[in-house]
Amino acid sequence: MRLLLVEDDDHVAAALSAVLARHGFDVTHARSGAEALQSLLPGGDAAPFGVVLLDLGLPDQDGFEVCGKIRKLTTTPVIMVTARSDVRSRIHGLNLGADDYVVKPYDTGELLARIHAVFRRTVPGDPADGDNPAGEAEPLRLGPVHIELPTRRVLVEGMHVPLTRKEFDLLALLAQRPGVVFRREQIISEVWRTSWEGTGRTLEVHIASLRSKLRMPALIETVRGVGYRLVAPAG
Template sequence: MAEAKRILIIEDEADMANIMRDFLTVSGYEVRVAGRGADGLELLRSWSPKLLVLDLTLPDIDGIELCRRIRAESVVPILILSARGGETDKILGLGFGADDYMTKPFSLGELTARIGAHLRRSEMQAPSSAADDGRETGMLSFGELEIDRRAYRVSLGVREVQLSAKEFELLHFLALHAGQVFTKSRLLDAVWGIDSPGDEGTITVYIRRIREKIETDPSRPLYLKTVWGVGYKFDGGRERAV
């Protein structure tokens, strides 16, 4: 089966994991299941799935911590599942690099729809599929900040900045339209897609995470500016596209 269809489920409830595996298999995906976080990390490295479904409650590693570890070494989309429906867990999960969050119980149809949406978005945003128009595939430079669309790499002076795939896409979109103000809804559509199941709070979380990584003082940002009552804009001074 095509590598692009690989889904890794990290879930310690065997019945739940098997139901998801069987449903996704019938839907055309190649699925593997890990019941422990350590096993999930091993499969991530050896099998190279295209999306992870991650439960927050695991017997060996806290799901939020596992999400952080995964994001430190991979840009694979992460969809969190949790019986913990509190806003704090959702913010933490998204803040540590997850791309989506679903609360148990959930519909298998909705799970499949979200997985499909994230995979389509990943394929559309892959460097090899970018339009070769000089800006979309080139380097954007704003003083010390450089954004390389072809390599999915961001650097600040001599330091490489580690961003998740969605963090990169959000930063790149705003930088590509420097000076233009976007609402949260518009950013959600542009980066996650119009069929995204996410909400506007996702944008707030991601903007904060990006600021923590590229701004000297995140409370007084140089690049990602808040336009109160409207949304956000990128303001990095004069830029050049190579």
């Protein structure tokens, strides 16, 4: 797998690149946000990157800003790797579209596991999908809401509603079992693949964002003290 490492400290980058190479990764090192964005531009014969490891303390622009720009260029998974451990930074990073957030210092084994985890969740034709081509999957139809799982598109009354990766994952999880109450812990485990307690606040932010973007505040019901469920609209 090709991996883009965005890190301005050459010593840190060299050490991590060596570890990643030993585990079969083809690492490209970018020392700035501008270099990273240039590397992600389409074109050329090289295989696309499977994952981006993004440091936040870059010399030319803030890593949060870079993440937002990456999301406009590509759906490549982004893992923020940073010393910023406060909850607000974590939530901000995830809301910008990061797929995971790892705080320095970290265990190398855990970082490798997280890289593989986000790649498995985003690679087309995942073995978990079975033998059926992705394009044959039927969309989920919930009244005026249509959810196309293979293309990750959501339509409300025929109009496309752009969602972030996590917003889509959250909606798809609830929509596959309408009426069933999902516990908060279960949602966090399924969508964020973590038991990190700070993710609870991020879940609330994503629920609020979905209600707003879909313009259907009653679609996702809060079950006080338990979690959430999707209430299928009529029609």
